[in-house]
Amino acid sequence: MRRRLSPKCCVFGIGILIILWMTFNLARWEWKLSPEPSHSQRLSLRARKSLLVKNPRTQGQGLQSFSVVRHCEELSEVFNKALVKRYNQSLLYSLGVVSDPDDQRARDEGYQKFAFNALISNKIGFHRALPDTRDSRCRDVTFPSIHLDTSIVICYHNELPSALLRMLHSILDRTPEELIREIILVDDSSTLDEVSCQIEAYVNQHLPKVKVVRTPERQGLIRARVYGAHHAKGEVLVFLDSHCEVNTDWLEPLLLRISHDPTTVVVPVIDIINQDTMEYQSSPLVRGGFNWGLHFRWEQLPDSDRKDPDLGSKPIQSPTMAGGLFAMRRDYFHRLGEYDLGMDIWGGENLEISFRIWMCGGRLEIIPCSRVGHIFRKRRPYGNPAGSDTLLKNSLRVAHVWMDEYKKYFLNQRPQANNVDYGDVSDRVSLRKRLSCKSFQWYLKHIYPEQILPNDTKPVKSDTHHQATKAKFSMKKTRVIVRHGRLKHVSTNLCVQSEKDIYTKKALLTFAECDDVSLSGQKAQLWFETVDNQLMLAQLLCLDVESAMAGKSYARLMKCQDSGSSQTWTWTSKNGFSHLYNPASGKCLTATPPRVGGYLSLGLCTESEDQHFLMS
Numbered sequence: 215m216r217r218r219l220s221p222k223c224c225v226f227g228i229g230i231l232i233i234l235w236m237t238f239n240l241a242r243w244e245w246k247l248s249p250e251p252s253h254s255q256r257l258s259l260r261a262r263k264s265l266l267v268k269n270p271r272t273q274g275q276g277l278q279s280f281s282v283v284r285h286c287e288e289l290s291e292v293f294n295k296a297l298v299k300r301y302n303q304s305l306l307y308s309l310g311v312v313s314d315p316d317d318q319r320a321r322d323e324g325y326q327k328f329a330f331n332a333l334i335s336n337k338i339g340f341h342r343a344l345p346d347t348r349d350s351r352c353r354d355v356t357f358p359s360i361h362l363d364t365s366i367v368i369c370y371h372n373e374l375p376s377a378l379l380r381m382l383h384s385i386l387d388r389t390p391e392e393l394i395r396e397i398i399l400v401d402d403s404s405t406l407d408e409v410s411c412q413i414e415a416y417v418n419q420h421l422p423k424v425k426v427v428r429t430p431e432r433q434g435l436i437r438a439r440v441y442g443a444h445h446a447k448g449e450v451l452v453f454l455d456s457h458c459e460v461n462t463d464w465l466e467p468l469l470l471r472i473s474h475d476p477t478t479v480v481v482p483v484i485d486i487i488n489q490d491t492m493e494y495q496s497s498p499l500v501r502g503g504f505n506w507g508l509h510f511r512w513e514q515l516p517d518s519d520r521k522d523p524d525l526g527s528k529p530i531q532s533p534t535m536a537g538g539l540f541a542m543r544r545d546y547f548h549r550l551g552e553y554d555l556g557m558d559i560w561g562g563e564n565l566e567i568s569f570r571i572w573m574c575g576g577r578l579e580i581i582p583c584s585r586v587g588h589i590f591r592k593r594r595p596y597g598n599p600a601g602s603d604t605l606l607k608n609s610l611r612v613a614h615v616w617m618d619e620y621k622k623y624f625l626n627q628r629p630q631a632n633n634v635d636y637g638d639v640s641d642r643v644s645l646r647k648r649l650s651c652k653s654f655q656w657y658l659k660h661i662y663p664e665q666i667l668p669n670d671t672k673p674v675k676s677d678t679h680h681q682a683t684k685a686k687f688s689m690k691k692t693r694v695i696v697r698h699g700r701l702k703h704v705s706t707n708l709c710v711q712s713e714k715d716i717y718t719k720k721a722l723l724t725f726a727e728c729d730d731v732s733l734s735g736q737k738a739q740l741w742f743e744t745v746d747n748q749l750m751l752a753q754l755l756c757l758d759v760e761s762a763m764a765g766k767s768y769a770r771l772m773k774c775q776d777s778g779s780s781q782t783w784t785w786t787s788k789n790g791f792s793h794l795y796n797p798a799s800g801k802c803l804t805a806t807p808p809r810v811g812g813y814l815s816l817g818l819c820t821e822s823e824d825q826h827f828l829m830s
């Protein structure tokens with residue numbers, strides 16, 4: 215018998231129906247407010263699930279990756295491979311011209327956040343042609359089929375989107391597809407929200423091979439790389455800094471070498487992308503070493519390498535690596551102990567892995583046929599949450615684990631290291647035992663016999679990372695003079711000279727009545743222009759800018775460096791006015807004011823008489 219519905223039951227039923235109807239409508243209304251999930255959002259949601267990989271070291275601390283769906287200003291760049299643009303030097307220089315205060319603000323902000331010229335980087339776009347910097351013998355090679363695939367791991371903390379995205383396109387444009395399993399971007403808790411948002415949105419929408427994972431809190435580049443490596447599935451890991459551009463056939467020679475010997479770790483030649491002009495410049499063939507302050511340095515190749523007729527196309531054995539760019543088998547990376555997770559933020563890990571590779575049975579080589587450009591920056595734009603000297607702490611860990619009795623040389627160099635807590639290294643000491651690694655003495659004798667031991671008591675002067683980088687590029691070079699004469703301000707006919715004397719570094723430049731340069735010994739106003747567009751006073755010091763970053767800066771005399779620096783000056787003429795343009799600052803030499811005793815500064819390029827100079 216069917217039971218009759220009671221009136222109470224009816225009211226209850228109707229109530230339920232009303233609630234359901236309201237909920238449904240409310241949901242529809244909300245759905246209308248929130249936009250249709252985009253392709254990128256769906257992708258991110260998928261990515262979010264698939265990337266839930268736990269880092270064994272930090273399990274339990276909730277260190278999981280995720281891809282957040284966020285809305286940010288879209289980057290509207292055409293990502294068409296066919297649109298590779300060519301930028302020669304003068305075009306790049308013209309992109310760098312600071313035309314108005316808005317340009318200046320954008321430029322200054324870029325330098326402050328990223329420590330290179332964001333104004334130019336943004337204008338270049340995502341595809342550009344690069345000069346092929348390889349030895350000609352590398353170009354004729356046809357590669358046999360390579361049966362290895364790679365996971366490219368790129369960590370970043372606050373990277374300029376245009377630089378990172380151009381880098382990703384350079385990889386995708388210049389690498390056979392089958393060699394790339396995936397590209398893993400590790401956003402190491404960037405604090406500039408807009409930046410990581412733009413990168414992530416673009417990648418999710420346009421670059422299916424690229425996955426973004428994010429550390430839940432700042433790890434530093436060492437732990438961030440391990441974190442990325444734990445997500446990787448490719449047979450080979452390639453680590454790259456987040457401001458590189460890869461050159462033609464960059465990956466094949468690296469993989470070829472690894473496929474012949476699975477315990478060889480390979481490094482491309484690191485070409486230079488100039489931080490001020492974004493010019494791509496070839497690097498000389500040098501190898502990695504270190505000083506006893508445990509600073510990495512570039513060194514000339516030993517005679518045996520330099521005399522080798524195959525130099526330029528043959529692998530070069532290197533005692534250490536610079537650290538930012540290298541490739542090795544993934545299983546070997548894990549077997550060899552990944553990285554020392556006790557190291558913070560930046561520094562020291564490159565020497566640690568170099569020592570470990572050699573001492574524990576592997577090899578480290580530079581592959582000259584593989585070229586990758588890297589933006590070398592004068593400073594690192596990010597801080598360290600703890601405010602400590604992470605390079606010192608990390609170097610102490612290197613010394614205590616790997617250097618045996620030789621650690622005393624480091625400790626002598628850095629007396630302040632005695633008060634630094636470098637944490638527990640017992641895990642790394644056990645790793646060294648477990649891998650039956652050789653002694654540091656063996657390493658010095660067989661891998662780095664050129665290394666000189668310092669006098670035990672007298673500390674040798676140590677250079678910094680930046681000096682080391684500079685050292686690489688300021689190898690003695692003869693300067694070719696193209697002309698000489700007085701540097702004159704046209705309308706006043708005044709001459710440019712040092713505020714002090716011709717020998718004083720950092721001296722400002724001022725105007726004076728012109729001397730008679732024909733008189734012997736009168737060099738105070740005699741300028742020499744080199745083939746590299748440098749202006750040398752009395753062939754001693756070079757015309758430079760105080761700071762390529764500051765809004766207002768003055769011209770100064772500095773020790774001459776190599777070209778491509780802030781000492782480059784090009785003559786540009788417009789409507790009969792010849793300016794002296796300084797590409798590093800994007801500005802023109804300006805008289806402030808053009809009278810005796812007035813200074814020379816850098817100003818927005820205009821057609822003002824204050825910027826009208828000539829050499830005579």
Ligand code: UDP
Pocket residue numbers: 369370371372373402432433434435438454455456457538559560591594595596
């Ligand atoms: N990096 C990171 N987390 C950090 C510091 C650095 O992921 O806490 C990244 C950084 O964005 C860059 C790479 O690690 O891609 C190497 O750092 P950097 O370029 O500053 O080092 P350098 O080239 O000066 O040695």
Ligand code: MN
Pocket residue numbers: 455456457538588589
């Ligand atoms: Mn870098």
